[in-house]
Amino acid sequence: MKRTSLAGDSCPVARALDVFGDWWSLLIIRDASLGRRRFGEFQAGLGLAKNILATRLRTLVERGILKTVPASDGSAYQEYVLTPKGHGIFPILVALRQWTEEFDEHPDEIATIMVDRDKGRPVRKLALLSQDGRVLGAADTTLKPRPVKKTARRALV
Amino acid sequence: MKRTSLAGDSCPVARALDVFGDWWSLLIIRDASLGRRRFGEFQAGLGLAKNILATRLRTLVERGILKTVPASDGSAYQEYVLTPKGHGIFPILVALRQWTEEFDEHPDEIATIMVDRDKGRPVRKLALLSQDGRVLGAADTTLKPRPVKKTARRALV
């Protein structure tokens, strides 16, 4: 069957999904961003099979989303923590959260809200802004071919 | 295999992934937001098997992300267009795109950039803001239990 890979796709959305777009990866990343670090913590929190968790952790490490570090409690085990590349996924988690908050049919089943740590007040909705600060909706945007970088152009000459 | 359903989960991230978190749905939604409407357009653009496309379109309609409308060209076929709930996914697509733009190992393979339609200039990065307008990173946020709505509280009394 060979599940079609999106790795070589030219669309940045597809490329992101190729890295962490499977059923469990984003949930693992979510838990990691909440401070979970140990294999057992992920397994208990997510309720997934251990073999699948092992596979996912391995590929997320391979892809530079997570890295393994010696356990913080001095034991000989290892822990999994987000790399900068992994921390960069945070806005995606926020966007997913906010979509559910706005459109879910049963918002009363949502357990938590995201708040500003300082003030304890709910965060604002993510907004897409133009360079001059206008709020943009989907209809206010277009896609253009990526301009070739100067260095790349010089290399071609 | 019995893919574990996340529908009843209390985490809003999991609930969103339960709706469109599979391998193809977000790509279909991406294409829909680019103006693709017909079965054949999706199939040609995504290169996925027709049976899977048919299944995905059906469940996305069931879940209120897409709706079917009579074809715009007067033919007897139908077209698939985003509902408001589906349009609400746009920020998630933007977040995925921007993550790839920032962290991908081969950014030269990315074909397009998102620009402001008016000015033709690249959009800004999505930013998470507090109520008083400060930019928040992951470390500046926490999760709190969802406060009970007034109406719900009154219903309990």
Place this chain on the structure above:
DNA sequence: CAATGTGGTTGCATTATTAAACTTCATTGC
């Protein structure tokens, strides 16, 4: 040093994905 806990791996049954062939209805060419 035996017992338990952590962090996996292995094997098997079940379910999902895929490509290709087939079906149905609408549209076009003649």
Place this chain on the structure above:
DNA sequence: GCAATGAAGTTTAATAATGCAACCACATTG
């Protein structure tokens, strides 16, 4: 008006991923 083509699916059979349970190696605890 009728055959041929195309759009939009459905069906079928092979293959890959998932889930569950059992097993294993090593570390830690009593």
